[in-house]
Structures are given as C-alpha cells and as structure tokens.
Amino acid sequence: MSATWGAALVITLAIGPAFGLTKTNQLSNDIVNSITDTWKLINEGYKDDVSADVIEMMRYVNKRLEEAERKVLNVGPVISMLGKEMKRGTRLELKLNDMSNLLYRLETSHSTMKNYLDYYESIDESTMEDFARYCVSHSPESLRGLVERINLLMVNKEDILLGWSILGLILQNVKEEHPDLCELQMSQHQLIFDMYNTISLAEIKGYAMMQFSWMLLRIYGKGNFTQEASLTRQRYGQRTNQTAAAARAALSLAKRDLHRCDPAAHKEGVTYDMVKRLLQGYIENEVDMNSDGTCRENCAYYTVAENKNCYQDLFCKKQTRCGGRIIDCTFLESDMWVCQPNYRHDHRRYEWIKYESGRTLGHPDTCSGSVTKVDSWWKWNLLHCSYCFCLCEEDIHDNRTQRFFSLGESVADVENNKVVTGLRLVKYGRVFHLQISQGTLGERGLVTPGSWVEPENKFDPKDYEVNEGVDFHTLTYEKRAIDLDELDSPSGHVMTGARFRMIGAHLHFEIRSTPFNYTTGALSHQKSVWISNDNTDGTFTPRKKLELSAPDIPTRSGMSLPVDSQHDQYMEFTHTDMNKDAAQNTVPFIDIQPVEPLKGAALLSGAGIIHRGASGSGGFLAAKVITYDFSKHVQAELPSEENYHEDDTTDFVPVVN
Known part of the structure; x- marks a missing residue:
C-alpha cells in the first residue's frame, strides 16, 4: 500500500457514524470514504504512484467485501424455498428470476475485475480500458445498467415505501405460504434483512467498480471524469436510500418470532418428550379404596382416595397399583376386557378397555400384551363392588413419574460478551429444563455461533440437596398450570437468559435482558434485568385459559399443528381423552426440538412458551424465540464529501419504544 493512500485510509476508518448502522451500511460508508480519499489523491496530482494507489484501494475494497460476504446469509435457499409452491408466471416468480439473473451477472463482472487486479501488472492496458468502458457505459447491458435494473426491482417509483418492491412481494408470499419459515429456521424479519444485505452488497460492488473504472479512464488519459464520478456517487446515494426505505417498510411488517413445526416423523426423546404419570386413567374397585374393605358407597364417592388393599388378589394383583392419590372416580360399566402392555417399563397402564356393551376406551385393534x-x-x-374408572396421580418417588420442572436459571456468559442464540426444553432424567445456546456478540449485531449450555444442576427430585419449590416444581392435580407468554426486550437490549419460577400455582416463564452498545457489541452485564408478565388470577384482567377439548395423543394428528396460544394465556396439563386413549397420557407433549435461528448466528431479543395444537389434539408445549429488530439500524445516508472527516460519536443511544 502506498504511503499517501494508507494515511488517508487511517483517517477514514477512525470515523464512526452518529447512529447504529448495519454492517453493510457501515461497509458502504467506509468504501465511499476510501474512494473519495483516492479521488483526492488523484486530483492533487501525485502522478508517480497514483496508479498504485488506485489498485491498492480496489484490493482493499475487495477484501472488505469478501469479509462482509462471509457474514451475510446466502439467499439462494430462500429463493429455492419460495419457488417450490409458487404458481408459474406470478409477479414474484418473474421478479425473483430477474433478480437472480442480475445478481449473477454483476457477480461475474466483479470476479473478472478481481482477476484483473490480481494480474494487473501483466494485463494489457486496452483490456482494462475495455472493462472500464463496459462498467460505465450507458448501455442497459452494462454494469451501470445492471445496477439500475436491480434498483428498479427493489423500489417502486410511485410508492417507494413498499409498493411493488421485491421485498414486499417476498414478505407477502411468506405470510401466505410459509408463515412459520420452519424450513429455513429464520424469522420473516431475518429473511427480509438478509435479502436487503445481499442487495446492498451488490450495490456496493457495482458502485466500487464504476468508480474504479472512472479512475482507470482518468489514469489512461481519456478524460477528467471528476463530474462523472461525482454524479455516480450521487446516484449511488439515491439508490441506497431508496433500498433502505423499502427495507424498513418491509421489516416493519415482518414477524420476528420463530418456533419449530412438526418434524417429518415424531420420535420420543428426539423431537418430543412427555410428562408421565401425572393424571392417568386407572381402574380400581371400590373395595380397595377404603380401609374397611366394604362396598357401601359408589364410585363417585371417591373424589380423592388411595389404594388400601388388594381384595382376594383379583385384578388389583394383575396390574401396577397406584402408589399416589386416586382422583375423580366414576362408574362406567360393570364388566370389561382390559389390554395391558407387554412391556414392563411402558408408561401406559392399559392399551385399551372394552366394556360388554361394546363401548371402548382407546384403540382396541390389537394388543401387544395380555x-x-x-x-x-x-x-x-x-x-355391589364396582370397578371404577379413576385418575391416578402417581407417587413422586416412583421412578416412572416424570413431572418435574427445574427452577434454575439458564444464562449466557455475559461477562465474556455472550448472548442467547437458541432455546429449547429438554429432559434430563425425570426433570425438564430450559436450555440455551450462546454465541459471542460482536459489532453491529454480528454473532459468532457457540454451543448449547449444559444446565448447571442436573438432579433427581429425590436428591437430598434439592428442595421442592426452590430448585424444582412438581406438577400436581392442584398445581399443573403453566403460563403462555411471549416476552421481548426493550429497545437497545438483547436476551441473555431464561428461567421458570412459580407465581402462585402457575409455572411462569421469564427472560433476562441486557443493554448493549450496537456499534461495538459490548454488553452492560451489570444492568441485566429479568422480564416477565406477572399477570395473575387476581388482576382486573386475568389470564385466559387455553382449553384442551377431548385431547388425543398429538403424534396421532395427521396435520401440522399450528400455534393456537396467545400471549397472556395459561393452560393446564391434563390427561388425554378417556374415549380416545383411555386417559393414558399427559398432554400437552413437550416439543424438545431446538429453536436456534441460523444455527446460532442470529441475535435474539426475546422468547416465549407457546402451545401448538388443534381441536381434538393435546398438542405440544414449545419454546419460541424473537429475533432482534434491525429496522432502526437500516440507514443509508452517505457522509458528506466536504465534511466526512468531522468527529462523530460511535455510542449507540437506544430508541425508546
């Protein structure tokens, strides 16, 4: 690098914007400043090494572009996904095809320029001149023409905010055809933001190549081109402002939340897990639910009871007794056939029950046991000693009982500038935990992926060093509610942790939020706060209950289960429908699929606990995340040619919502 251009570069990079720009916005400013500095050197008449300055400047620009490209999502899979279900000849399909073609041609031109720069000393001057004239020609097929056509796809001249812009059409298609973006594990907001970054990088490349071309033509003595370069800069500023306006409009309408949908195949322990033996259908004769061994009452008398004995070793001897409470007994019919599983550790007590009248509980097609x-x-x-159909709340010391939730905090290593990049519910032993993944936060929202953080305390509820209500919560008949909330951080904060805590009888979700400097990425971890929605039954507008109507096992559903919960609701764990499943399972099931946008490379500001289900299904309790809102950082105002050396602060001041 020559000394003159190197000195100018140091001054340029020392300048920061007065607002928190995106990575591509800041890259644009740096490149514009570098090009402006090089023009100053040319105009000041350093004849001996000006050619070397120009070449060094473009090599530096290319290096910056290559670094940026590695940090921007390849939008090829996005376009491929959108095209799968798109009707032929739609407006969006045509625009996507045009955009793909234009980006490919621009990238080809950029690759050609990089090759010429690598072998500049041996490339003939006429070849370089020919390339330069192609870049700045008025032909619609020139590089200038490609850039303008990309701009036309990005903005609508009549309605610059959204209109017919390709971003607006993509957002419309996503909302209608792919509202959850489960295929790519990215939010709508991320999709639009990454498309914007891709287009912005293309615009930067085009601008740099055109300015390089004017410089080459100037060096080769073909003209002065100072005014042409200035007009090129002005036009680039107009295009980037228009693109930014279209992006902000689309981002303001795009959803930032993300969850997992049903996998191609459900597998216990891989995609879902279950709360077990909370409330389970159980057959017991009334003679065995009182100490006297009598049958003076009826089934309905036994609202809360226990197994007291096993009269004459009848059916009670052939099944696993309920070691806890027996609840809500009812009489159905006197005589029945009962299919019991053949597997000793099966969580079901019965596969099906069939009464003499023909009424069946469960699916009596086959029986794997006896x-x-x-x-x-x-x-x-x-x-009359009647067999009752009841619910068994199994003893918590029974190892087959799995109905415990950890109350421990799952937090990122904020002291080493790590943030939450993913969330999932996971079961260790008999206890469900909230688990986070963490990554390292860098400048302007850049996140370097890390790994999943193992819970600090893996324990069993029987361990002497842990306490109910402090370290864990046990679901019981009276305390089986869980709050459904979607929590987001204030502006200027990111998510750095998650936990459950108890509010009354409700298991309650919270997130930890930490302020940060967007420009540098530095976390103010001492100012971290826990955020929650502490609404209770005693408030003026209490939470609404999400009811499960005749719920069946959710894996039996032949459809993808959508999110049917809303913020500020709650639901209760309960048993599956008596007729559909003999009340053998606890629902909802727990979705344990990881929710980790872009494989841990995305910045998150919030998270939630949701329910995915439908009428007649128990559904899944699941985690969701909320990606960071980048719209406030999408700026495109270029630094003034005259005053771009003025001192500016790089401090990020959060915008108050």
Missing part, C-alpha cells in the same frame, strides 16, 4: 377379563361382583349378595 387381555384380562375384569368383572364387578356382589358381596354377600347385598353390596
């Missing part, structure tokens, strides 16, 4: 005839009887020909 079928037992179970008949009620008369005692002393006076009292």
Whole structure:
C-alpha cells in the first residue's frame, strides 16, 4: 500500500457514524470514504504512484467485501424455498428470476475485475480500458445498467415505501405460504434483512467498480471524469436510500418470532418428550379404596382416595397399583376386557378397555400384551363392588413419574460478551429444563455461533440437596398450570437468559435482558434485568385459559399443528381423552426440538412458551424465540464529501419504544 493512500485510509476508518448502522451500511460508508480519499489523491496530482494507489484501494475494497460476504446469509435457499409452491408466471416468480439473473451477472463482472487486479501488472492496458468502458457505459447491458435494473426491482417509483418492491412481494408470499419459515429456521424479519444485505452488497460492488473504472479512464488519459464520478456517487446515494426505505417498510411488517413445526416423523426423546404419570386413567374397585374393605358407597364417592388393599388378589394383583392419590372416580360399566402392555417399563397402564356393551376406551385393534377379563361382583349378595374408572396421580418417588420442572436459571456468559442464540426444553432424567445456546456478540449485531449450555444442576427430585419449590416444581392435580407468554426486550437490549419460577400455582416463564452498545457489541452485564408478565388470577384482567377439548395423543394428528396460544394465556396439563386413549397420557407433549435461528448466528431479543395444537389434539408445549429488530439500524445516508472527516460519536443511544 502506498504511503499517501494508507494515511488517508487511517483517517477514514477512525470515523464512526452518529447512529447504529448495519454492517453493510457501515461497509458502504467506509468504501465511499476510501474512494473519495483516492479521488483526492488523484486530483492533487501525485502522478508517480497514483496508479498504485488506485489498485491498492480496489484490493482493499475487495477484501472488505469478501469479509462482509462471509457474514451475510446466502439467499439462494430462500429463493429455492419460495419457488417450490409458487404458481408459474406470478409477479414474484418473474421478479425473483430477474433478480437472480442480475445478481449473477454483476457477480461475474466483479470476479473478472478481481482477476484483473490480481494480474494487473501483466494485463494489457486496452483490456482494462475495455472493462472500464463496459462498467460505465450507458448501455442497459452494462454494469451501470445492471445496477439500475436491480434498483428498479427493489423500489417502486410511485410508492417507494413498499409498493411493488421485491421485498414486499417476498414478505407477502411468506405470510401466505410459509408463515412459520420452519424450513429455513429464520424469522420473516431475518429473511427480509438478509435479502436487503445481499442487495446492498451488490450495490456496493457495482458502485466500487464504476468508480474504479472512472479512475482507470482518468489514469489512461481519456478524460477528467471528476463530474462523472461525482454524479455516480450521487446516484449511488439515491439508490441506497431508496433500498433502505423499502427495507424498513418491509421489516416493519415482518414477524420476528420463530418456533419449530412438526418434524417429518415424531420420535420420543428426539423431537418430543412427555410428562408421565401425572393424571392417568386407572381402574380400581371400590373395595380397595377404603380401609374397611366394604362396598357401601359408589364410585363417585371417591373424589380423592388411595389404594388400601388388594381384595382376594383379583385384578388389583394383575396390574401396577397406584402408589399416589386416586382422583375423580366414576362408574362406567360393570364388566370389561382390559389390554395391558407387554412391556414392563411402558408408561401406559392399559392399551385399551372394552366394556360388554361394546363401548371402548382407546384403540382396541390389537394388543401387544395380555387381555384380562375384569368383572364387578356382589358381596354377600347385598353390596355391589364396582370397578371404577379413576385418575391416578402417581407417587413422586416412583421412578416412572416424570413431572418435574427445574427452577434454575439458564444464562449466557455475559461477562465474556455472550448472548442467547437458541432455546429449547429438554429432559434430563425425570426433570425438564430450559436450555440455551450462546454465541459471542460482536459489532453491529454480528454473532459468532457457540454451543448449547449444559444446565448447571442436573438432579433427581429425590436428591437430598434439592428442595421442592426452590430448585424444582412438581406438577400436581392442584398445581399443573403453566403460563403462555411471549416476552421481548426493550429497545437497545438483547436476551441473555431464561428461567421458570412459580407465581402462585402457575409455572411462569421469564427472560433476562441486557443493554448493549450496537456499534461495538459490548454488553452492560451489570444492568441485566429479568422480564416477565406477572399477570395473575387476581388482576382486573386475568389470564385466559387455553382449553384442551377431548385431547388425543398429538403424534396421532395427521396435520401440522399450528400455534393456537396467545400471549397472556395459561393452560393446564391434563390427561388425554378417556374415549380416545383411555386417559393414558399427559398432554400437552413437550416439543424438545431446538429453536436456534441460523444455527446460532442470529441475535435474539426475546422468547416465549407457546402451545401448538388443534381441536381434538393435546398438542405440544414449545419454546419460541424473537429475533432482534434491525429496522432502526437500516440507514443509508452517505457522509458528506466536504465534511466526512468531522468527529462523530460511535455510542449507540437506544430508541425508546
């Protein structure tokens, strides 16, 4: 690098914007300043090494562009996804095809220029001149023409805010055809933002190549071109402002939340897990639910009971007794056939129950275990000893009971500038935990992916060093509610942790939020706060309950289950429908798929606990995340040619919502 251009570059890079720009916005400013500095050197008449200055400047620009490209999502998979279900000949399809073609041609020209720069000393001057004239020609097929046609796709001259812009059409298509973007694991906001960054990089490349061309033609003595270069700069400023306006409009309408949808195939322990033996259908004779061994009452009498004995080793001897509370008994019919699983550790007590009338609970097609005839009887020909259908809340010390939620915090290593990049519910042993992934936050929202953070305390509820209500929560008949909330950080903050805590009888979700400097990426970890929606049943507008109507096992659903919960709701864990499943499972199931946008390379500002389900299904309890709002940082005002050396602060002042 020559000394003159190197000195100018140092001055340029020392200048920061007065607002938090995106990475591509700042790159644009740096490149514009570098080009302006080089023009000053040319105009000041350093004849001996001006050619070397120009070449060094363009090599520097290319290096910056290559660094930026590695940090911007390749939008090829996005375009491919959008095209899968798109009708032929639609407006969006035509625009996407045009955009892909134009970007490919621009990239080809840029690759040609990089090759010429690599071998500049041996490239003939006529070749370089020919390339330069192609770049700045008025022909619609020239590089200048490509850049202007890209701009036409990005903005609508009649309505610059959204109108017919390709970003607006993409957003419309996504909302209609791919509202969850589960295929790519990115939010609508991320998709639009990354498309904007891709287009912005193309515009920067085009601008740099045109300015380089004017410089070459000046060096080769073909003219002065000072005014042409100035007009090129002005036009670039107009295009980038228009693109930024279109992006901000689309970003303001794009959803920032993201969750996982149903996988191609459900697999326990991989895509979902279950709360087990909370409330489970259970057959018990009334004679075994009282200490006297009598049948003086009826099934409905036993609202809360326990197993007291096993009268004459009848059916009670052939099944696993309920070691906890027996709840809400009811009489259905006297005599039945019961299919019990053949597997000792199966979480089900029964595969199905079939009564003499033909009524069935569950699916009686096959039986993997043994079928037992179970008949009620008369005692002393006076009292009818009926078999009741009840719910068993199993003893918490039974290892088959899995209904515990950790109350421990899952937090990022903020002291080393790490932030949350993903969230999932996961079960270790018999306990469900919130688990985060973390990455390192850099300047202007850049996140370097890290790894999943193992919970600090993996424990079993029977361990002597942990306490109910402090370290974990046990779901019971009375305390089985969980709050459904979607929480976001204030402006200028990012998410750095998550936890459950108890509010009354409700399991409650919270996130930790930390302020940060957008320009530098530095976290102010001492100012971290926990954010929650502490709405309770005693408030003026209490939470609304999400009811599960006759819920079946969610993996039996033949459809993808959408999000059916809303912020500020709650739901209760319950049993599956008696007729559909003999009340053998606890629903909702727990979706344990990781929610980690862009494989841990995305900045998050919030998260939530949601329910995915439909009428007649128990659904899934799941985590969701909220990606950071970049719209406030999409700026395109270029530094003044006269005053671009003025001192500016790089401090980011959050915008108050």
